[in-house]
Amino acid sequence: MHDHDTGIPKNPWSVFGYYVAVVAVLIFALFPFFYAISSSLKKGQALFTTSLWPAHPSLDNYIAVFKEQPFGANLLNSVIVATAVVAFSLGLSLLSAYALGRVSFRGRGTLMLCILSVSMFPQVALLSGLFELIRFLGLYDHLGALMLSDLIFTLPFTVWVLVTFIRDLPKELEEAAVMDGVGLFTLIFKIFMPLLWPAMVATSLLAFIAAWNEFLFALTFTLSSDERTVPVAIALISGASSFELPWGNLMAASVIVTVPLILLVLAFQRYIVSGLTAGAVKG
Amino acid sequence: MSTAREPVSVIGKQRRRQAWWLVLPTLLVLAATAGWPLARTIWFSLTDAQLQDLSARQFVGLANYIGEGGILRDGEWWHAVGNTLLFSVSTVFLETLIGLGVALLLNTPSRVQGLLRAAVLVPWAIPTVVSAKMWSWMLHDQFGIINAILVGLHLVDRGLAFTADPHLAFPTIIMVDVWKTTPFMALLILAALQMVPGDCYEAARVDGVPRWRVFRYITLPLIMPGILVAMIFRSLDALRVFDVIYVMTSNSHVTKSMSVYVREQLIDFQQVGYGSAAATLLFFIIALCTTLYMGLTRPRLDADR
Numbered sequence: 104m105h106d107h108d109t110g111i112p113k114n115p116w117s118v119f120g121y122y123v124a125v126v127a128v129l130i131f132a133l134f135p136f137f138y139a140i141s142s143s144l145k146k147g148q149a150l151f152t153t154s155l156w157p158a159h160p161s162l163d164n165y166i167a168v169f170k171e172q173p174f175g176a177n178l179l180n181s182v183i184v185a186t187a188v189v190a191f192s193l194g195l196s197l198l199s200a201y202a203l204g205r206v207s208f209r210g211r212g213t214l215m216l217c218i219l220s221v222s223m224f225p226q227v228a229l230l231s232g233l234f235e236l237i238r239f240l241g242l243y244d245h246l247g248a249l250m251l252s253d254l255i256f257t258l259p260f261t262v263w264v265l266v267t268f269i270r271d272l273p274k275e276l277e278e279a280a281v282m283d284g285v286g287l288f289t290l291i292f293k294i295f296m297p298l299l300w301p302a303m304v305a306t307s308l309l310a311f312i313a314a315w316n317e318f319l320f321a322l323t324f325t326l327s328s329d330e331r332t333v334p335v336a337i338a339l340i341s342g343a344s345s346f347e348l349p350w351g352n353l354m355a356a357s358v359i360v361t362v363p364l365i366l367l368v369l370a371f372q373r374y375i376v377s378g379l380t381a382g383a384v385k386g
Numbered sequence: 387m388s389t390a391r392e393p394v395s396v397i398g399k400q401r402r403r404q405a406w407w408l409v410l411p412t413l414l415v416l417a418a419t420a421g422w423p424l425a426r427t428i429w430f431s432l433t434d435a436q437l438q439d440l441s442a443r444q445f446v447g448l449a450n451y452i453g454e455g456g457i458l459r460d461g462e463w464w465h466a467v468g469n470t471l472l473f474s475v476s477t478v479f480l481e482t483l484i485g486l487g488v489a490l491l492l493n494t495p496s497r498v499q500g501l502l503r504a505a506v507l508v509p510w511a512i513p514t515v516v517s518a519k520m521w522s523w524m525l526h527d528q529f530g531i532i533n534a535i536l537v538g539l540h541l542v543d544r545g546l547a548f549t550a551d552p553h554l555a556f557p558t559i560i561m562v563d564v565w566k567t568t569p570f571m572a573l574l575i576l577a578a579l580q581m582v583p584g585d586c587y588e589a590a591r592v593d594g595v596p597r598w599r600v601f602r603y604i605t606l607p608l609i610m611p612g613i614l615v616a617m618i619f620r621s622l623d624a625l626r627v628f629d630v631i632y633v634m635t636s637n638s639h640v641t642k643s644m645s646v647y648v649r650e651q652l653i654d655f656q657q658v659g660y661g662s663a664a665a666t667l668l669f670f671i672i673a674l675c676t677t678l679y680m681g682l683t684r685p686r687l688d689a690d691r
Contacts, residue, residue, distance in 0.1 A: 124491055125498055132505045135565070136512065138531060139520045153534040191415075199412040202405035214409060216680060221420045223676040225626040227648040228669035231430050231662045232423025234652075235440050255420045262412060287404055316513040318629045319645075323653060334515040338633050350523050357516040368511040369504050379570070380577035 136361065143354035150351050164355035171349075174356060176329050177336040180246055181360075184332060185314040187250045189307050192257040196306075197299075200265035201291045205277060215266070222259035226319050229255065237324055248324040249332065253317055257310040264309075267381045268302035269295060305378025308371055312364060333360045424669065431663035437656035450663035457664050465639070466647040473560060473631075473643060474624035478617055480564045485571030486613070492572060493579045510569035518633035521562045522549060552640045559641055563630050567623075571616055578612025579605070618679045625672055644668045 142150060146161040168174045202208075203215055233252055234243075242248040272295065280290050296303070321332045328336070337356050340349065368375060431450055435443035450456055457463045492503055509517065525532050525548040533545035548558045582605060590600045628645040635641045637650050648668060651661030 121491070121494060121496065122498075124487075125496075125502055128488060128491060128502065129505050131565070132508055132569070135517070135520050135524060136508060138524060139516075142523060151529045153529070153531040195412045195415060198408040202408035206401050206405040208402040208405045211405075214413070218412070218416065220676055220680070221416050223622055223672060223679070224420055224424065225645065225665070225668050225672050227626070227628065227645045227652075228427055228665040228672075229420060229423040230427070230649065230652055230665065231435075231440075231658050232426030233419070234437070234658075235426055236418075236423055238440075251419055254415055258412060258416060287401075287408075312511070316515070318513075318515055318632075319649070322632075323649070334513055334629075337519060338515050350526075350529075353519055354523060357519055361512050361516050364511045364513070365508055368507050372504060372507055375507070376573055376577070379573055 136365075139354045139357050139361075143351065143358045145351060164351035165359070167349075168352045168356045168359070171352065172336065172340070173329050174333075174336060174359075177331050177333045178359070180330065181315055181332040181334075184246050184249045184253065185311045188253045188257050188314040189310045191250070191254060192261040192310050193303060193307060195258060196261040196265050197291060197296065197303075199262050200269050201295060203262070204266040204269035205295075215263075218259045218262050222256055222263070224255065226255075230319075230323060233320075234323070243324060244326045244330050246330065249314075249317070249321055252320040252324065253314045256317075257313055260313070261306045261310055264306045264378055264381045265299065265302055268299060272298055301374055302378070302381070304371060305374035305381075308367060308375055309378050312368075315364065427662045427669075428666050430658050431666045433659045435658040435662070437652065437658050440658060443659065446659065450660050451667075457660065457667065462639070462642070463644075463647060463664060466642045466644045469556070469641060470625055470627065470643045470645075472556070473563075473627055474621050476560050477563045477567065477624050478620050480560070481568045481571045481620060482575075482613065482617055484564065484568045485575050485616075488568065488572035489575035489579055492576050506569045506572060508569075509566050510573075512566065514566060514629040515633050517566045518562060518630050521558075521565070522634055525549065525558060549634050555635055555638065555641050559631055559634055562634065563624075563627070566630070567620070571620065574616040574619075575609065575613055578609040578616075581612075582608045615679075618675070622672060622675055622679065625675065626668075644671075 138155075141154075141156050143164050144160040144162070145152075145157040146159065146163050149157050149159070199218075203211055229252075237243050237248045237251070240247075240251075242251065276294060276298075277290065280294055285294070315332075316334060317332070318334045318338065321335045322338070325331050325335065328339075331339070333356070337353065337360065340353050340356065430440075430443070432445060432447060433443040434446050434450075446453070448456075452458055488506060492499065492506065512520075524530050527533060527545040527547040527550070530545065530548075532548075533542070536542045537545065546554060548554050586604050586608070587600065590604060626645055627643050628649070631641050631643050631646055632649075637646060637654070642650075644664070645668065648661055648664045651657045651664055653661075655661070
């Protein structure tokens with residue numbers, strides 16, 4: 104153990120306490136998902152034993168999930184919705200982040216606050232108005248309804264985070280560009296965008312996760328099981344009776360939905376942490 | 387951009403005009419998807435609209451709020467308000483407390499620091515619906531592993547019905563939310579901790595100040611603003627809680643939050659007028675808290691540039 108920075112003395116009891124705490128946090132954080140994986144591999148009656156790992160791991164539950172319901176379609180829906188939402192939010196917010204972060208014009212602060220306040224809107228407060236709008240656009244029970252409604256919470260967030268990052272880039276960038284007579288879109292997409300890519304990775308990931316996990320709108324604006332996204336599909340998995348949920352299938356579906364997210368998050372953890380803190384604390 | 391050089395300031399003027407055009411698409415999208423629907427919700431709350439046919443509605447004034455069967459006289463609504471407040475206060479309190487502990491662990495340099503940070507991110511990455519289902523399975527009254535452990539340790543005679551028992555359902559939901567959201571708090575508090583200048587600790591250590599006193603009198607006051615902002619941020623989220631409650635206990639009376647109540651009225655009972663009135667109340671409660679949040683962050687906004 105090194106002890107500069109926080110000044111932890113090398114007292115063996117402190118070191119011991121530290122590791123006890125670490126182990127406790129590790130178990131608390133990781134055990135539930137580990138148990139979901141182990142349950143998803145249990146076949147038939149083995150599911151009802153509480154062993155930590157199945158004696159005969161089997162992929163039956165995984166096969167059943169895709170057979171017994173349109174889970175493949177649900178996964179594809181989630182990917183389509185989340186990708187479209189990320190693309191729209193990033194495109195729109197790059198333009199406005201440049202304006203809000205680099206140009207000082209009257210009303211800028213008010214605009215920022217307006218955009219931020221949208222992200223505080225409770226989703227249910229928009230439900231009846233959105234319902235009317237979506238029916239009017241003929242999008243009810245279509246993925247388009249979700250792409251539209253998910254923008255409500257991703258867009259303010261991506262604008263906000265990109266503004267905090269774009270603000271910190273050196274001022275000389277524009278001055279040089281302006282002297283060279285570079286156009287506005289060249290300035291945004293050729294000069295700023297390449298410098299912003301860590302922030303863009305962070306915001307895309309966070310927006311993707313938010314859209315992937317979104318539940319309330321997806322539950323309300325889709326009806327047929329083919330149009331559902333995965334969170335809704337998982338929430339609505341039901342068995343022969345309401346008391347007999349197919350827990351094996353449920354855990355398999357949960358693992359399928361979560362593993363890509365965990366891999367993404369772990370691969371990009373540095374960016375995620377910086378994006379999260381820019382979104383909340385620096386704001 | 388107020389440079390003295392002439393060409394720059396001319397272009398600067400042009401840029402300021404362009405800036406509005408650049409923000410316009412974002413503003414239009416937000417106005418269409420959030421502003422307009424919100425206005426419609428508030429308007430619906432003054433009518434007796436039904437979900438089947440929203441156009442066949444009559445203006446009823448404030449009847450949905452203060453009328454004979456208005457929300458403000460509905461015990462179920464006040465019950466939902468109470469639940470939501472209790473949920474928000476207890477989850478934010480627990481998440482801050484545990485999050486602070488985890489953040490301090492994460493901020494301690496050691497060989498397992500990277501592993502620990504990765505592990506802490508896992509619950510955060512799991513979708514709320516999935517975490518609710520995972521815990522429902524672990525807490526299953528007959529086959530759940532938690533009950534197996536409790537019975538094994540002779541703490542209970544037979545499995546507890548964590549999500550069905552009216553006394554246990556609410557604490558269970560709080561626990562699941564704490565599990566899922568503490569990492570978020572820990573990361574925000576960690577960010578605040580990392581901004582504390584190292585020489586503060588150096589000076590204290592040279593003077594031989596005990597560690598808990600360093601924490602109490604140096605670290606805590608320095609990270610307090612960060613913690614407060616994170617707490618308000620989380621409270622705004624907690625006041626809107628829907629997913630975890632809906633998935634674990636559905637529309638059960640015991641655990642119903644304001645959002646669950648609103649959606650039940652709007653969709654399940656198809657009472658758009660009445661449901662919109664409840665939604666409008668929820669909106670104003672959260673708007674009030676948002677103003678508080680803005681009040682705290684505004685000075686920092688202006689401090690930039």
